[in-house]
Amino acid sequence: MRDFDLTTLRLFVSVCETGNIARAGERASIVGSAISKRLAQLESQVGTPLLVRKRHGVLPTAAGQTLLEHARVMLDGATRIAQDMQRYAAGGSGQVRILASVSAMTESLADDVAAFLKQPAHRNIRWTWKSVSAPRSCVACAKASRRSACAGTPPM
Numbered sequence: 001m002r003d004f005d006l007t008t009l010r011l012f013v014s015v016c017e018t019g020n021i022a023r024a025g026e027r028a029s030i031v032g033s034a035i036s037k038r039l040a041q042l043e044s045q046v047g048t049p050l051l052v053r054k055r056h057g058v059l060p061t062a063a064g065q066t067l068l069e070h071a072r073v074m075l076d077g078a079t080r081i082a083q084d085m086q087r088y089a090a091g092g093s094g095q096v097r098i099l100a101s102v103s104a105m106t107e108s109l110a111d112d113v114a115a116f117l118k119q120p121a122h123r124n125i126r127w128t129w130k131s132v133s134a135p136r137s138c139v140a141c142a143k144a145s146r147r148s149a150c151a152g153t154p155p156m
Contacts, residue, residue, distance in 0.1 A: 006075065013068060016060050020057045021035050021058060
């Protein structure tokens, strides 16, 4: 079986939502015959009918209903991928985890992070804070992944 084409899945979802190939075509600015051809190819690809054609529209078959559910999940995922990539293209995105002692958090770390986040290039970076006791922060930092930052007040 070939991979599913997102455009065809988008059209399939639109046809199921509108119950009408012509209306789905209007939504997508594409002629109904082109949608019908894509849907016929999709049915051939999956090896089963996906729609019941009626005089004034279409209804998904049981297989069509199942595909509709999966298609919505796939399209939502594709939308999330596009949004995430746009955030990277706009100047960086990601997540930073900080393990810090309470004293480090209250002294200057919070102000430093706030100043960093005010920069437009850093607006899409997510932060996770966890306060730990100073000795535990060193141990936790040693065990943490390379994506973690650790801060603490040096012992006196």
